[in-house]
Amino acid sequence: MSELRPRHIPVLGPEAVALLAPHDGGVYVDGTFGAGGYTRLILQAADTRVIAIDRDRSAIAGGFDLVQSADGRLTLVEDRFSNLVEVCEAQGEPAVDGVVMDIGVSSMQVDQADRGFSFRQDGPLDMRMGTDGPSAADVVAQASEADLANIIYIFGEEKFSRHIARAIIAARKEAPIATTRALAEIVGSVVRSKPGQIHPATRTFQALRIFVNEELDELYQALAAAERVLKPGGRLAVVTFHSLEDRIVKTFLTERSRVGGGSRHLPEPTQAAPSFTVLTKRPIIAGDAEVAANPRARSAKLRGGERTAAPAHRPDDLPGWPTLASVMKAGVMRAGR
Incomplete structure (x- = not known):
């Protein structure tokens, strides 16, 4: 197991993996592989299998040594983490025991x-x-x-x-x-x-x-995808680095764990059963020692939830903010005048 010890220490890595509670025989998705820090910790925690996703080709290439040392327990996939349902199905794992995501740009990308x-x-x-x-x-x-x-x-x-x-x-x-x-x-x-x-x-x-x-569209879609792919009892752990991301994750888990609603004077509306139980009433944040060692951890927040046996909810509509496609299309139209 020495080859699997993390060379890159992910922000709130031990805390995120503790939320996942990896067990022997479990299948886990690292939706944002990066330098492989969370994946290494999951592989080290138990006799697990990990499907790791990253849209950055250089991150995938950098993980080949870890694939070899994992002895068949790690599969790397170049894709967006919003497609994790399709990725898992393609790997023969339509239902998994845990999903971890570290949202935003990685330090190795910033350093290039x-x-x-x-x-x-x-x-x-x-x-x-x-x-x-x-x-x-x-x-x-x-x-x-x-x-x-x-x-x-x-x-x-x-x-x-x-x-x-x-x-x-x-x-x-x-x-x-x-x-x-x-x-x-x-x-x-x-x-x-x-x-x-x-x-x-x-x-x-x-x-x-x-x-x-x-990134925020991807996050909305990835959370809904995790809801679909997690088994009952499966765990979701998400690390964010600024308020926009954290607000999305907090709202998602709050809405998916809500029970009841409506006025006592009116018939209770039809409402989907809770699909998650919130594991973090307040976000987990980095301690002083981690912040001192890695200033990027200062703004990090970790939230988690456990999947219930209820069906997945209908995916949320994306907010009405500018989209890349619409902005670029408008730019082309102006240039063509």
Whole structure:
């Protein structure tokens, strides 16, 4: 088992795996394989099988050594975690004992300048977790001022979104915005920060990354997929890193665990039986030692639930925020005029 000891320590890894409660013979899905930290812990905890998913081809390639050392207990799949039902069915495991997800960009992606996730290193303005679809540079080049402002406000929670969008439009008329440094400088020209505060471009970069990768849409769909694939008694553990993601997970588990409802003066409405029991009344957060060792853990929250025997609920409709397809289509239409 020594080969399976984590070389990469995932945020709240032991706590997430404890929520899953792996047992011999169990089948578990790591929906966000990354550097393989959660997968290693699950494989080490018991005689389990893991199906690990990642849309990042480099993450899958980096996991081949772990596949070999796992002696047939690990399967890596390049796909989006929103497709985990189809992935599990293709692996001959239509029902599983646990699903773990670590939402957002990984530290190894941020550390690669050529991926364009970080304003701290100059690189191409890409931000894609996979290899297909529009890049952040494409969005910045083609989105309207109104769409850019909405993207930055909704997905970055940036109060200066209109000012930033206006500055981007003005700058792209002069020259293409193709690098992370160029965008960071544009944002920095209209958003000021005091010493000790986050970099002025932090929220804008977060917004574009989430938008380009459709991360929140993926999260909605992945939670519904986990509900469908988990066995009764199966466990779901989700680690998030900012309020937008945490709110989605909290709402999902709250709604799926709700019992009863309606007025005592009116017939009780037909309501789906609870499909989950919440395991974390409050989110689990990282301790001081983990935060000191890994500052990224400071904002992490872990929530979990246990699947009941009730049928899966109807998937929730996605919120009416801008979509990548609609924004890019509108940009093409404007360019074609």
